[in-house]
Amino acid sequence: xxxxxxxxxxxxxxxxxxxxxxxxxxxxxxxxxxxxxxxxxxxxxxxxxxxxxxxxxxxxxxxxxxxxxxxxxxxxxxxxxxxxxxxxxxxxxxxxxxxxxxxxxxxxxxxxxxxxxxxxxxxxxxxxxxxxxxxxxxxxxxxxxxxxxxxxxxxxxxxxxxxxxxxxxxxxxxxxxxxxxxxxxxxxxxxxxxxxxxxxxxxxxxxxxxxxxxxxxxxxxxxxxxxxxxxxxxxxxxxxxxxxxxxxxxxxxxxxxxxxxxxxxxxxxxxxxxxxxxxxxxxxxxxxxxxxxxxxxxxxxxxxxxxxxxxxxxxxxxxxxxxxxxxxxxxxxxxxxxxxxxxxxxxxxxxxxxxxxxxxxxxxxxxxxxxxxxxxxxxxxxxxxxxxxxxxxxxxxxxxxxxxxxxxxxxxxxxxxxxxxxxxxxxxxxxxxxxxxxxxxxxxxxxxxxxxxxxxxxxxxxxxxx
Amino acid sequence: xxxxxxxxxxxxxxxxxxxxxxxxxxxxxxxxxxxxxxxxxxxxxxxxxxxxxxxxxxxxxxxxxxxxxxxxxxxxxxxxxxxxxxxxxxxxxxxxxxxxxxxxxxxxxxxxxxxxxxxxxxxxxxxxxxxxxxxxxxxxxxxxxxxxxxxxxxxxxxxxxxxxxxxxxxxxxxxxxxxxxxxxxxxxxxxxxxxxxxxxxx
Numbered sequence: 001x002x003x004x005x006x007x008x009x010x011x012x013x014x015x016x017x018x019x020x021x022x023x024x025x026x027x028x029x030x031x032x033x034x035x036x037x038x039x040x041x042x043x044x045x046x047x048x049x050x051x052x053x054x055x056x057x058x059x060x061x062x063x064x065x066x067x068x069x070x071x072x073x074x075x076x077x078x079x080x081x082x083x084x085x086x087x088x089x090x091x092x093x094x095x096x097x098x099x100x101x102x103x104x105x106x107x108x109x110x111x112x113x114x115x116x117x118x119x120x121x122x123x124x125x126x127x128x129x130x131x132x133x134x135x136x137x138x139x140x141x142x143x144x145x146x147x148x149x150x151x152x153x154x155x156x157x158x159x160x161x162x163x164x165x166x167x168x169x170x171x172x173x174x175x176x177x178x179x180x181x182x183x184x185x186x187x188x189x190x191x192x193x194x195x196x197x198x199x200x201x202x203x204x205x206x207x208x209x210x211x212x213x214x215x216x217x218x219x220x221x222x223x224x225x226x227x228x229x230x231x232x233x234x235x236x237x238x239x240x241x242x243x244x245x246x247x248x249x250x251x252x253x254x255x256x257x258x259x260x261x262x263x264x265x266x267x268x269x270x271x272x273x274x275x276x277x278x279x280x281x282x283x284x285x286x287x288x289x290x291x292x293x294x295x296x297x298x299x300x301x302x303x304x305x306x307x308x309x310x311x312x313x314x315x316x317x318x319x320x321x322x323x324x325x326x327x328x329x330x331x332x333x334x335x336x337x338x339x340x341x342x343x344x345x346x347x348x349x350x351x352x353x354x355x356x357x358x359x360x361x362x363x364x365x366x367x368x369x370x371x372x373x374x375x376x377x378x379x380x381x382x383x384x385x386x387x388x389x390x391x392x393x394x395x396x397x398x399x400x401x402x403x404x405x406x407x408x409x410x411x412x413x414x415x416x417x418x419x420x421x422x423x424x425x426x427x428x429x430x431x432x433x434x435x436x437x438x439x440x441x442x443x444x445x446x447x448x449x450x451x452x453x454x455x456x457x458x459x460x461x462x463x464x465x466x
Numbered sequence: 467x468x469x470x471x472x473x474x475x476x477x478x479x480x481x482x483x484x485x486x487x488x489x490x491x492x493x494x495x496x497x498x499x500x501x502x503x504x505x506x507x508x509x510x511x512x513x514x515x516x517x518x519x520x521x522x523x524x525x526x527x528x529x530x531x532x533x534x535x536x537x538x539x540x541x542x543x544x545x546x547x548x549x550x551x552x553x554x555x556x557x558x559x560x561x562x563x564x565x566x567x568x569x570x571x572x573x574x575x576x577x578x579x580x581x582x583x584x585x586x587x588x589x590x591x592x593x594x595x596x597x598x599x600x601x602x603x604x605x606x607x608x609x610x611x612x613x614x615x616x617x618x619x620x621x622x623x624x625x626x627x628x629x630x631x632x633x634x635x636x637x638x639x640x641x642x643x644x645x646x647x648x649x650x651x652x653x654x655x656x657x658x659x660x661x662x663x664x665x666x667x668x
Binding site: 039042 | 496654
C-alpha cells in the first residue's frame with residue numbers, strides 16, 4: 001500500500017504498541033535549551049540516573065540570553081542562573097553544549113540544520129513548539145513539554161498516539177516580493193489557528209519544490225501556528241545539497257549509503273491523507289497580520305476585514321484584537337506608522353533572510369522613527385553575514401546588528417518592544433504582549449519588514465523591490 | 467503525578483477562544499528553573515483588566531475553568547499547566563484543546579474535558595449570571611453533573627484515564643518496556659549517521 005512520508009517515519013519509530021495504549025515512540029535527536037530542560041535534568045539527578053543517549057543530544061543557549069555585544073554579563077539574576085544551570089547540566093551529564101563563542105551557539109532550530117544534525121527520516125524533539133522547523137528536511141519533529149524532555153533524556157522515548165495527516169499543496173509561481181513566509185501566513189489565515197489541530201502537515205507542490213532549505217524551514221516552523229504538531233517536506237536534491245559537508249553530516253561511504261536511504265523517505269505516488277488542501281500562490285500578496293493571533297492576517301495592500309464580514313464565532317475575538325492593536329475595521333493597513341522592526345527568530349534569522357533584507361536596505365536608511373534590531377540566528381549565520389558585508393549594510397542603514405538568540409520574538413530577555421509601541425516582525429506569534437507587555441506585533445516576511453522600516457510605515461515590498 | 471477521581475467546584479468562566487499559553491503564563495516568568503512558583507503569575511496580563519473574571523470575588527477558590535475553543539494554543543511551555551495547577555485549577559472544560567497543551571496536561575493530572583459548544587456556552591452564561599455555579603466531575607464515570615442535576619458524558623482516552631485515576635506517570639510505563647527500547651535503539655543505530663559526541667568534518 002502506498003504510504004505518505006509521515007506514515008513511513010511513524011512506523012519506523014514505533015518501538016512497541018499495545019492495544020488501547022499509545023505507542024512507545026523512539027526519538028533520534030533531542031535538542032535542548034536553557035528554559036525547558038532544567039526540570040528534566042533535575043529529575044534525572046534526583047533519581048540518580050544518566051542521560052541514556054548522550055550522543056543523540058545537544059544543548060545551546062538562546063531564549064533568555066541578552067543579544068548585546070557584552071552578552072557574557074547577564075543582568076537578570078534568574079536568566080543568569082538558568083544559563084549557568086544549563087552549563088552545569090551539560091557538563092555533569094556529558095552533553096555537548098554550543099555555548100557563547102563556540103562558533104555555533106544560536107537558536108536551537110537554526111543550529112540543528114546548520115550543524116547537519118537534522119537529517120531525513122529522523123524523529124526530533126525539543127521543549128519548544130517551533131521544533132516543527134526541522135520537518136523541512138523530511139524529519140518528524142515536534143515540540144514537547146518539560147516532562148517529555150525528561151522522558152527522552154532518561155529513555156530515548158515518549159508515549160505518543162498517531163496523529164492524522166494533512167496534505168497542503170502550494171502551486172504556482174509567486175510574484176516578486178512574495179516569499180515562503182507569505183505562503184504559510186496565508187495558509188494560517190485560511191484554515192485558522194486551530195485548523196491543523198490533531199494533524200501533521202506534509203507540504204507539497206511545485207512551489208515547495210522551488211524553495212531553498214531556508215524558505216522551507218520558515219514554512220515548517222510556522223506549522224504549529226495553525227495547530228499542527230509538525231510540518232514535513234519530503235527530501236529532494238535541495239535537501240541533500242544543504243546537508244552535504246556540514247559538521248555532523250555523513251561522510252564518504254556513509255554519505256552514499258545515507259542518500260540511498262533518504263531517497264526512500266518520501267511520499268509514495270498515490271498515497272493518501274486524512275485531509276487535503278491546495279493553495280494557488282501565483283496571485284498571493286505579501287501577507288501581514290492585523291490582530292493578536294497569526295490567523296488574523298491579510299494581503300498588505302488589502303483592508304482589515306469589517307467585524308460583520310467575519311464568521312460570528314470570530315467576531316468578539318476580532319473586536320478585542322483591533323482594540324488591542326489600535327486599528328480600525330475596514331481600513332487599509334498599509335501606511336500604519338511603526339516604532340520597531342525586528343528581523344530575527346527561528347522563523348526568519350537564517351543567512352538567506354538576512355540577504356533578502358540587506359538587498360533592500362543597501363544604500364538606504366531606515367526611518368528616524370524606527371528602532372530596528374537585526375539578530376542573526378546563530379554565530380555561524382553572523383559570521384557568514386559579516387563575511388558578505390551584510391552587517392555593514394544593516395549598520396549603515398541605521399539598524400542594530402546584534403548577537404544571536406531568540407531576542408525580541410518572545411519577551412523573555414532584555415529585547416522587548418515597550419508597551420504601546422508597534423513592531424513589524426519576522427517572528428511567528430503576535431499574541432497579546434508576546435514581544436513585551438503591551439507591545440503590538442505585525443507578522444510579515446523579511447522583505448516586508450525591511451521595506452516598512454525604510455518607510456516608517458507598513459509598506460508593500462512589491463512597490464519597492466525590483 | 468497527583469491522582470484525580472472526583473471534584474465538585476465553583477466554575478471560573480472564561481468566555482474567550484484561543485487562550486494561548488502566553489496568556490496563561492507570560493514568557494517573562496519562565497526564567498525559573500523549577501516546577502514551582504508559577505501559580506501566582508497565572509493569567510498575569512489578563513488580570514491587569516479589572517473586569518477579568520479571576521478578579522471577581524465570586525469565583526475565588528474555583529477549581530474548574532470553562533473556556534472556549536482551542537484552549538492552550540501556542541508555545542509548548544509545560545509551565546502553563548504547572549501555573550494552572552498551582553493556582554488551584556484541576557479541570558478545564560472547553561470545546562477543544564491544542565495538542566501539546568493536551569499532552570502536557572495529561573502528564574500532570576490536569577483533567578481536560580471536551581464538551582460541545584452549546585453546552586459550554588450555557589455553562590459560561592450560567593456561571594456569569596449566578597452567584598454560584600457548581601459542576602461535579604467524575605473521571606471514572608466520565609460525567610459532568612450540573613447544579614441542575616443534568617448529567618453530561620464526555621469522552622476520555624482510556625489509557626490516560628487510568629494514569630490519572632491511579633497517579634501513574636509515563637516514565638513507569640517506559641521503564642517497564644526497557645528491553646524492547648534497548649533492542650530498538652540498537653537496531654536504529656544502523657540508520658543514523660551522526661553522533662553529537664563526534665564531529666565528522668575533516
